[in-house]
Amino acid sequence: MGKYRYILFNKPYGVLSQFTDSSGEERRTLKDYISVAGVYPVGRLDWDSEGLMLLTDNGQLQHRLSHPRYAHSRTYWVQVERVPDAEAIAQLQAGVVIDNKPTRPAKVRLLESEPQLPPRDRPIRFRKNVPTAWLEMTLTEGRNRQVRRMTAKVGFPTLRLVRVKMAHLSLDGLQLGQWRDLTADEAKLLF
Known part of the structure; x- marks a missing residue:
């Protein structure tokens, strides 16, 4: 668990849930807020939606949390x-x-x-x-x-x-556009 990165982000309105925008419209992306390489969103929030996002470089966990079978x-x-x-x-x-x-x-x-x-x-x-x-x-x-x-x-x-x-993760204390690493206890509960 220690070798992976887990990040919580409070996504503002009008930001794509990805690090690049291939549309050519120069919309804001995760890259405008998060300076960590190699992490990817667990699920998405639409451009016009706001709030809590989890990003990780743990592909297995990303799949598990995104798959409908696990119903988190x-x-x-x-x-x-x-x-x-x-x-x-x-x-x-x-x-x-x-x-x-x-x-x-x-x-x-x-x-x-x-x-x-x-x-x-x-x-x-x-x-x-x-x-x-x-x-x-x-x-x-x-x-x-x-x-x-x-x-x-x-x-x-x-x-x-x-x-x-x-799941057990919330926006508490996370201002709009801010991100933070999960605590060890929060990360443990993801499994």
């Missing part, structure tokens, strides 16, 4: 358009069908107040006549744009998406 949990705070009713929450909890395949059941709850987050680099569009709400969603699979597709499917489009936990 990921928790997100999700700002949605309008306020979801009990029926929508129940649908999200049971799983919805995306690409003709149901998602796994998820833990979903309506947050009573807006979570304490730094303002987003590009503010969320504000519409005076359309309220927003925050959900906490914990998934055990990571399909492409899954959270956004799930909330849209039940009629409450995602406006802002922040991953706050992966």
